Every structure is written in C-alpha cells, then in structure tokens.
Amino acid sequence: MKKILFIGAGSMAEALMQGWIKQKVFTAQELYVTNRSDKERLQFLHSTYGVNYRVDGAIYMQADLIILAMKPKDAIAAMQELQPKISKHTAILSILAGITINTITEKLGLRPVARVMPNTSATIGMSASGIAFNGKVSIEHRTMFLQLLEAVGSVIEVEEDQLHAVTALSGSGPAYIYYLMEAFERVGTEVGLTKDTVRLLMTQTLAGTAEMLKQSADEPDVLRRKVTSPGGTTEAGIKALEQYQFNEAITACIKEAEARSRALAKST
Numbered sequence: 001m002k003k004i005l006f007i008g009a010g011s012m013a014e015a016l017m018q019g020w021i022k023q024k025v026f027t028a029q030e031l032y033v034t035n036r037s038d039k040e041r042l043q044f045l046h047s048t049y050g051v052n053y054r055v056d057g058a059i060y061m062q063a064d065l066i067i068l069a070m071k072p073k074d075a076i077a078a079m080q081e082l083q084p085k086i087s088k089h090t091a092i093l094s095i096l097a098g099i100t101i102n103t104i105t106e107k108l109g110l111r112p113v114a115r116v117m118p119n120t121s122a123t124i125g126m127s128a129s130g131i132a133f134n135g136k137v138s139i140e141h142r143t144m145f146l147q148l149l150e151a152v153g154s155v156i157e158v159e160e161d162q163l164h165a166v167t168a169l170s171g172s173g174p175a176y177i178y179y180l181m182e183a184f185e186r187v188g189t190e191v192g193l194t195k196d197t198v199r200l201l202m203t204q205t206l207a208g209t210a211e212m213l214k215q216s217a218d219e220p221d222v223l224r225r226k227v228t229s230p231g232g233t234t235e236a237g238i239k240a241l242e243q244y245q246f247n248e249a250i251t252a253c254i255k256e257a258e259a260r261s262r263a264l265a266k267s268t
C-alpha cells in the first residue's frame with residue numbers, strides 16, 4: 001500500500017485527490033492530507049472522500065510521494081518545516097504557481113521533483129496540465145508522474161520556464177471562462193432569457209466549440225468565419241468586441257498572469 005501525502009488541503013488538493021480516487025489511481029486509504037491549522041477542513045476531506053488526516057512522523061518519513069499544494073506565499077515556511085521530517089529519497093510533485101524546481105531542491109534537498117501546473121477541472125478528470133521534471137527523475141518516476149496527471153485529464157511536458165505561460169493560460173484558464181459565463185448570464189437575462197436557459201445554451205456552446213476545435217482540421221479563424229454571415233448578427237457582435245478592445249484585453253490578461261507567475265518565482 002502506497003503513502004501519498006498532501007501538504008496543503010485547498011481546492012487544488014481536493015481536485016487531485018477526488019480525481020485519483022475516482023480514477024482508482026490510489027485508494028482513499030493511501031492518501032494522507034495535512035494543512036497548517038484548519039482541522040475542520042481536514043475533517044471535511046476525511047468525511048467526504050475517506051482520506052486520512054491524522055499524519056504522524058512515520059507517515060512523513062515513509063511517504064512514497066509528497067504533493068506540495070499550499071499557496072505559493074506559504075511555500076518556503078512549509079518546506080522549511082517539512083525538510084527534517086521526510087526521507088532523502090521521497091519524490092515531490094509540486095503544483096505551486098511560480099515556485100521553481102531549484103527552490104524546491106534547495107529547501108528539501110536534491111531529489112526527484114515534478115513541477116506541474118494542473119487546473120481545477122482535475123475534479124472531473126478534465127484538467128489540462130503542463131509538467132516539467134528535474135534531472136533526478138528516473139524513467140519510472142516520469143511514467144508515474146505522467147500517469148498521475150493523465151488520470152485527471154491531459155498532460156503535456158514543457159520546459160520549466162514555459163510553466164509560467166502554462167499557468168497564465170490553462171492554470172488560471174478556468175477562472176477566465178467562469179468569468180465569461182458570469183457575463184453571458186448577466187447579459188442573457190437582460191436580453192430576455194432566464195439564467196438557467198443561458199447556462200444551458202452557453203455550456204453546450206462552449207463544449208461544442210471546444211470539441212469542434214479538437215476535431216476539425218480548420219484553424220479557429222476559419223471556423224469563426226463559417227459562423228459569420230455578411231451583415232449578420234455575428235459580424236455585429238464581433239465588431240462590438242473589436243470596438244471594446246477584446247484582443248488587447250486578452251493580451252493584457254495573459255501577459256499580466258504570466259508576469260505574476262515570474263514575479264512569484266523571483267520573490268521566493
């Protein structure tokens with residue numbers, strides 16, 4: 001029986017443990033979770049998923065894999081606390097935005113580290129994750145790390161530096177789409193539909209559009225033109241997007257998020 005230890009019990013830790021249990025990658029009994037102080041949160045995870053939340057010194061020492069899942073601002077203190085408690089050989093999977101593999105091995109010692117940027121859709125097996133490894137990761141470790149991420153969605157290997165871009169795009173991406181949906185629902189009710197009807201129409205539109213992009217050989221602009229009749233509604237809508245600087249807004253959004261990821265890396 002494996003021992004997989006989560007340090008940090010927030011929404012991303014929950015998404016991963018939920019996905020792994022659902023996909024039968026690990027049993028709940030193999031998962032251990034700890035956080036800084038919120039015992040109620042640990043009890044909630046225990047009663048909801050059956051994961052262990054009583055973590056003694058032996059569990060730290062025997063852990064096969066440790067998942068770093070605290071907020072980046074808490075990472076240094078958490079790693080300093082962790083270092084004396086864990087075995088020299090334990091592999092680390094970090095989901096921390098902006099915290100480099102170098103910082104992790106500086107604080108925890110040279111060991112196999114995978115740095116991953118998943119997203120919260122891991123909860124339903126639909127994460128899009130980027131992953132980078134250090135030189136200590138063996139072929140067996142690599143296979144294991146990739147399987148863990150494949151169990152909760154799709155995963156693509158990138159250079160570590162590219163994880164800043166992955167974070168800005170797919171790590172934060174669900175929030176942008178939820179924000180878009182909030183806007184659709186708000187305006188949808190203004191033009192005469194109920195919120196429920198807008199939700200139904202637009203979730204299917206998002207899913208259908210994503211599937212078209214996956215299945216079609218056409219580029220997005222070609223697919224867009226197929227929707228856009230001359231003098232029609234789409235053209236009017238797109239003109240409004242252009243007038244309100246849609247492209248500038250998206251560019252600023254991704255660049256600000258990427259810069260924030262880099263700033264986080266610098267400040268630790």
Ligand SMILES: NC(=O)C1=CN([C@@H]2O[C@H](COP(=O)(O)OP(=O)(O)OC[C@H]3O[C@@H](n4cnc5c(N)ncnc54)[C@H](O)[C@@H]3O)[C@@H](O)[C@H]2O)C=CC1
Nearest residue numbers: 008009010011012035036069070071072074078095096097
């Ligand atoms: N929420 C998201 O969509 C994504 C988050 N991430 C990354 O995942 C990490 C966690 O994010 P969330 O789950 O959203 O955060 P969260 O705020 O929901 O949870 C953070 C957890 O870490 C715990 N913690 C803080 N200091 C600790 C310490 N010293 N020892 C043990 N536990 C400690 C807190 O008690 C809390 O349970 C962050 O580093 C973030 O960059 C990565 C991809 C997506």
Ligand SMILES: O=C(O)[C@@H]1CCC=N1
Nearest residue numbers: 097167170171172173
């Ligand atoms: O907002 C954040 O910093 C994290 C990283 C990607 C999604 N959430």
